[in-house]
Amino acid sequence: MPPDITDYGNSYVRWTGIRRTDDTRKPGHMPGDNTVRILLDSRCWITDASGETREYNMISPCRTEWMYRTDTLWQQPNYEFTGIYSATEWMAGHVRAGDVQEFGGDWRVERNIGELFRELRTDVVHHPKVEELENDEEVVEATLTPSPIVARTEVWSSDENTRAVIEYPIKTMNIQLERRQMQVDTGPLIYPDLDADEESEIKKLHFAFVCFNANDIAEFILRCPTPVMRDGEEVGSYIDYSDVRRVPIKNTFYAARP
Numbered sequence: 252m253p254p255d256i257t258d259y260g261n262s263y264v265r266w267t268g269i270r271r272t273d274d275t276r277k278p279g280h281m282p283g284d285n286t287v288r289i290l291l292d293s294r295c296w297i298t299d300a301s302g303e304t305r306e307y308n309m310i311s312p313c314r315t316e317w318m319y320r321t322d323t324l325w326q327q328p329n330y331e332f333t334g335i336y337s338a339t340e341w342m343a344g345h346v347r348a349g350d351v352q353e354f355g356g357d358w359r360v361e362r363n364i365g366e367l368f369r370e371l372r373t374d375v376v377h378h379p380k381v382e383e384l385e386n387d388e389e390v391v392e393a394t395l396t397p398s399p400i401v402a403r404t405e406v407w408s409s410d411e412n413t414r415a416v417i418e419y420p421i422k423t424m425n426i427q428l429e430r431r432q433m434q435v436d437t438g439p440l441i442y443p444d445l446d447a448d449e450e451s452e453i454k455k456l457h458f459a460f461v462c463f464n465a466n467d468i469a470e471f472i473l474r475c476p477t478p479v480m481r482d483g484e485e486v487g488s489y490i491d492y493s494d495v496r497r498v499p500i501k502n503t504f505y506a507a508r509p
Contacts, residue, residue: 255377256401256505259420262291264310264336266371281319284369289313291375293419293440297452300412307456308373309335309441315345333458335441336371339364340453346474346490358474358490361453384504390433391426393506400424402435404461404469405501408445415443419461421504434464442471442496460492466502470495 267286274280293309312333315326334343344358364371378399384390393400400421407414419440426433438460447455463469473494479487 253381253383253505254403256381256403256507257291257294257418258376258378258399258507259291259401260399261376263288263374264291264308264371265289265374266367267369269367269369278317278320278323280317283319285318291373293417293438294375295415295417295441295443295456297413297415297443297445305337305452307335307337307441307453309333309439309458310343312439333358333439335453335456335458336364337453340451341367342453342456359454361451378505378507380508381505382508384506387433388431389506390424390504391428391431393504394424394426394433396506399507401505401507402437403503403505406443406445406498413445415445417441417443432464434462436460436462439474442473444473444496458492463500463502467499468497469500469502470497472496 265286265288267284270284290311291308292311295307296304297307298304310333312331315330315332316324317326330345332343332345334341336342340361341364342359342361344360346358378401381401384393384400390400402419402421404417404419405414406417417440419437421435422437424433424435424437439458440461442457442459442461444455444457449455458474459471461469461471472492473496474490474492475494476488477491477493478485479489
């Protein structure tokens with residue numbers, strides 16, 4: 252029987268933030284707490300050698316704004332805001348364009364959820380009926396219909412003691428009709444670097460896109476500080492998707508059915 256597969260068009264995180272009293276930026280937000288609802292872009296389950304499993308979710312990106320003003324709305328300079336969270340941890344921040352000598356923003360700041368929110372809840376809806384796509388032919392045929400396709404991709408640490416399942420909707424799928432081939436190019440999604448030397452597990456998680464045309468090998472491209480080159484010389488850096496990781500995987504596609 253197929254697992255419960257997330258309906259990414261109808262699954263959200265909702266939170267009410269704790270308003271900062273030390274925010275002196277101008278023109279500033281209007282008074283009062285703000286409650287946000289944002290779609291989920293990806294989910295990830297990490298299971299260690301003990302069998303314990305932890306869940307992480309990635310939110311869809313948005314832009315920085317002044318809340319509930321009538322004179323101006325977009326903050327300038329403007330930032331992308333995105334994040335990954337668990338039941339207790341929150342890793343999020345801002346990414347912006349700017350001076351090429353600047354790092355690019357506080358984009359991987361780790362905080363405790365209790366410090367940031369009065370309330371945070373995740374509302375996950377599952378597709379009521381899904382079908383596993385067992386080969387490229389079935390993937391091609393599903394792509395030719397309006398049915399949502401969701402992938403579950405398993406990766407593991409080098410010692411194979413820790414494993415992760417990444418789940419994400421296939422937003423972009425390429426197919427070659429004559430040869431009945433497929434190639435995924437989609438994201439953003441969570442990429443867990445299970446061999447990374449980090450004090451906390453959430454810091455091992457990265458914003459990434461994935462590309463693959465076989466169910467046993469994939470290339471993830473991670474968001475990271477990326478050199479800005481001019482005439483062959485590095486003149487600064489910015490944040491973009493540039494760190495390629497080619498890794499073995501075990502992938503399964505699921506198509507939602509009426």
